[in-house]
Amino acid sequence: MSILLNAFETSLSSLKVWRLQILASPKFIFQKIKEFSYNRIAEGSFSEGFLFFKGDPEQVINELEKVNNQSERVYFIRDSLEETTLTPQRDGKLFKNLLYSLFEGELYRRGFIAPVSKSKRALPNPVTYETHKELFVKLNNDIGVLYGLRYMFEICPRNIVRLWLDLYTPLWWITEKRRLNRKEIREIDLTLSEQYTRKAILRPKDRYKKTLKIIDILFPDEFIELKFSDGDIISFSKNMYLISDIGEVHSTSFSYNIIDEPSLRFKYAISKNPRDVIRYKPYFFGISPRDFHVKVIIDKATKNEFFNFFKKLKDGYTGNYTRWPGFRALTGAELYLSNSDIIPFDGQDYIYEDVLNKLMTVFSERDKNLVIFFVVPRFMSRLYYKIKALALQKQVPVQFILKDTLTKEPLEFTLMNIGVALIAKLGGIPWILQKPLTLTRSLFVGIAFHLDHESKDIYYGVVEVFDKFGRQLECKIQMYRSPVTIQNVRGLYIPRKHVENILTELIKKYQPREIIFHKSAPFHKEEKETIGDICKKENVQYALLHIEKSNPYRLYMAYSEEPDIAPIRGTLVFDAYNKNRAILSTTGTVMLDHKLRRWSGIGTPRPLEIMVEDNTTKYSLREISEQILALTKLDWNTTEISLRVPITLKYSNKAAKLAPHLNLKDVASSGLLEISDVRFLI
Numbered sequence: 001m002s003i004l005l006n007a008f009e010t011s012l013s014s015l016k017v018w019r020l021q022i023l024a025s026p027k028f029i030f031q032k033i034k035e036f037s038y039n040r041i042a043e044g045s046f047s048e049g050f051l052f053f054k055g056d057p058e059q060v061i062n063e064l065e066k067v068n069n070q071s072e073r074v075y076f077i078r079d080s081l082e083e084t085t086l087t088p089q090r091d092g093k094l095f096k097n098l099l100y101s102l103f104e105g106e107l108y109r110r111g112f113i114a115p116v117s118k119s120k121r122a123l124p125n126p127v128t129y130e131t132h133k134e135l136f137v138k139l140n141n142d143i144g145v146l147y148g149l150r151y152m153f154e155i156c157p158r159n160i161v162r163l164w165l166d167l168y169t170p171l172w173w174i175t176e177k178r179r180l181n182r183k184e185i186r187e188i189d190l191t192l193s194e195q196y197t198r199k200a201i202l203r204p205k206d207r208y209k210k211t212l213k214i215i216d217i218l219f220p221d222e223f224i225e226l227k228f229s230d231g232d233i234i235s236f237s238k239n240m241y242l243i244s245d246i247g248e249v250h251s252t253s254f255s256y257n258i259i260d261e262p263s264l265r266f267k268y269a270i271s272k273n274p275r276d277v278i279r280y281k282p283y284f285f286g287i288s289p290r291d292f293h294v295k296v297i298i299d300k301a302t303k304n305e306f307f308n309f310f311k312k313l314k315d316g317y318t319g320n321y322t323r324w325p326g327f328r329a330l331t332g333a334e335l336y337l338s339n340s341d342i343i344p345f346d347g348q349d350y351i352y353e354d355v356l357n358k359l360m361t362v363f364s365e366r367d368k369n370l371v372i373f374f375v376v377p378r379f380m381s382r383l384y385y386k387i388k389a390l391a392l393q394k395q396v397p398v399q400f401i402l403k404d405t406l407t408k409e410p411l412e413f414t415l416m417n418i419g420v421a422l423i424a425k426l427g428g429i430p431w432i433l434q435k436p437l438t439l440t441r442s443l444f445v446g447i448a449f450h451l452d453h454e455s456k457d458i459y460y461g462v463v464e465v466f467d468k469f470g471r472q473l474e475c476k477i478q479m480y481r482s483p484v485t486i487q488n489v490r491g492l493y494i495p496r497k498h499v500e501n502i503l504t505e506l507i508k509k510y511q512p513r514e515i516i517f518h519k520s521a522p523f524h525k526e527e528k529e530t531i532g533d534i535c536k537k538e539n540v541q542y543a544l545l546h547i548e549k550s551n552p553y554r555l556y557m558a559y560s561e562e563p564d565i566a567p568i569r570g571t572l573v574f575d576a577y578n579k580n581r582a583i584l585s586t587t588g589t590v591m592l593d594h595k596l597r598r599w600s601g602i603g604t605p606r607p608l609e610i611m612v613e614d615n616t617t618k619y620s621l622r623e624i625s626e627q628i629l630a631l632t633k634l635d636w637n638t639t640e641i642s643l644r645v646p647i648t649l650k651y652s653n654k655a656a657k658l659a660p661h662l663n664l665k666d667v668a669s670s671g672l673l674e675i676s677d678v679r680f681l682i
Contacts, residue, residue, distance in 0.1 A: 299347030446648030
């Protein structure tokens with residue numbers, strides 16, 4: 001059994017380029033580099049006052065001189081022009097930028113636009129995309145889907161250059177010839193959303209074929225051939241990288257292994273499948289009293305549907321795949337709901353303040369055995385974090401349900417997911433890991449950030465702490481103020497003083513031997529230095545793991561007898577040129593009881609990229625990946641086995657998104673809030 005990876009490789013030892021000293025605004029220079037590339041004048045890269053380019057130097061200088069006759073001024077020293085050689089290892093960033101300039105120029109001349117909005121994406125030209133009907137799917141009279149490419153160059157040791165290519169499928173306004181923005185995407189109706197999922201989010205086999213089809217359209221010859229303006233050519237194979245080496249020692253660029261599916265402990269047995277909770281009972285539900293009062297805030301048009309759903313949730317339901325035994329049979333606890341407990345609102349013409357007042361009225365009852373169901377139409381889902389923030393502040397469990405969920409098939413799994421979430425929210429433990437994540441006293445810390453909704457100089461940092469069994473110990477949310485306007489969360493970090501305070505307190509309180517840090521962005525230099533200094537001082541081993549969710553990687557399992565090529569969950573790809581990086585598939589086909597269970601999720605599984613930025617522990621990259629895979633199974637919000645993100649990142653990110661709604665400015669002068677119970681993040 002082999003793996004196909006969407007990487008295309010070539011060898012390139014050096015590039016001969018021209019270097020010219022130049023003075024102009026960076027925006028102007030980068031615009032000229034794009035124009036030069038599009039018009040096959042030159043491919044360029046700019047760094048520290050010098051323009052590096054491959055092309056005719058006289059033509060480049062002539063083009064720059066023309067500018068001085070216009071509004072923009074550009075200054076360059078003709079005598080500084082000289083030929084030099086760039087190598088991938090010494091001049092990695094310059095080298096890579098030249099490759100992007102080359103690739104984007106080639107795409108432009110072949111009828112594509114790249115980059116799209118400064119991101120490494122390429123789409124068919126909106127004026128001419130009709131010439132390739134297979135690259136466009138119409139969803140309705142106004143909106144369709146364009147098929148393009150996401151691309152990334154990677155410079156590796158031994159003069160290896162990788163080109164990563166994956167599908168890019170944005171929603172597209174047909175009449176306006178543009179992509180839908182984020183706000184417009186959030187507001188699309190359910191029918192359009194389902195069409196997009198069905199027609200554009202391709203299954204593994206179809207995604208694999210479509211990716212190669214676009215490559216064939218762009219590069220119809222035998223190779224992906226890229227020609228510089230000075231005539232130099234680099235070529236990549238058009239075949240995805242085939243990994244046949246199993247194990248961690250390899251002579252080729254990549255090898256792979258498969259991590260065993262982690263086992264879970266229930267009350268009466270051990271199983272790898274979270275859905276076995278209905279057979280083996282929750283690990284713990286010794287809650288007293290055993291009766292819970294249910295209140296429901298609901299769109300009045302949905303009232304009858306909810307009563308039918310609630311009866312099945314409580315008493316049981318047999319579906320096409322399995323039977324949900326009912327909350328009473330599973331836990332021994334009773335959920336009580338009467339007509340007077342239904343609090344309706346008008347979902348078609350709702351006013352947020354009215355809904356909020358109804359919710360606050362219920363919160364004021366101070367019933368310690370109360371659980372609230374909040375049932376809303378899909379367009380009201382934007383209220384989720386506001387409602388969850390209120391529930392956290394009032395310390396009342398709330399189950400947020402979209403109206404569509406009440407009849408969503410297979411209904412037995414919907415009931416099972418909500419039932420398990422209720423067990424956790426009411427103080428129970430649905431399951432735990434069979435084995436601890438480590439054999440020593442350890443902490444696992446997830447770090448996440450979120451921007452304030454109003455003040456663009458305010459952001460929120462979250463530190464979510466778990467023990468070696470995956471049990472949440474505490475969650476700290478801190479408000480920070482930046483001296484400049486913040487564009488996005490990448491690059492945000494916890495300042496040195498706060499890292500010192502938080503880490504010193506954690507070490508004093510829990511006395512760990514080691515701490516494993518998870519972050520979905522690179523660690524900032526200040527974070528690295530502070531964590532390293534404190535851990536060294538306290539004799540604590542540590543690992544800094546950047547777990548990247550947004551990456552261009554795709555894995556396809558090349559079964560000889562199977563048509564579906566989704567990867568097996570737990571597939572771990574090692575990189576021969578970067579011993580601190582691995583690609584881990586946390587979703588996909590699942591191995592249960594020595595049988596493969598096909599991937600039933602939407603589209604094609606997306607792996608995680610694991611980058612070890614620092615590590616003084618004894619754990620290998622494989623052992624670190626095993627820990628991450630195990631932590632994906634402790635999400636009590638679902639019984640699905642194939643989950644992508646470890647709870648260290650899921651819950652820290654969720655807490656970060658709650659933060660803007662928690663009024664931290666009013667909590668304390670320090671702007672610090674602690675969440676001591678994971679139930680309010682489920």
